[in-house]
Amino acid sequence: MNPRVKAVKARDNYKLEITFSNGEVGVYDCSPLLNFGVFSELKDKIYFQQVRAAFGTVVWPHGQDICPDTLYLDSKKIKKSTNKLLRRIGTKNRASR
DSSP: OOOOEEEEEEEGGGEEEEEETTSOEEEEEOGGGTTSGGGGGGGSHHHHTTOEEETTEEEOTTSOEEOHHHHHHHSEEEEOOOOHHHHHTTSOOGGGO
16 A cells, blocks of 8 residues: 555645655646546636645545545655655565565
8 A cells, every 4th residue: 555645735836745644745746637527626726725635635625636546656756755664664574584
């Protein structure tokens, strides 16, 4: 399972700065979504700014949300996790070799 959203800030040009549960920070570009169905409402910059973190992802007041796995995998990381334990998840430890 990928990390979940802990905090989010709306930035210029329909970008979100997201802090994930593993301490990493990434920037996710929402602009490719703006012409699809329910996401077209995000074109309103005032509405876009109303994003918040909830349930491990990002949400807007009228129910728009984005899959947390998509947010993590497709965001450009600007800060990597400094937690060595979290970086080792998924790797074998020395005792099991």
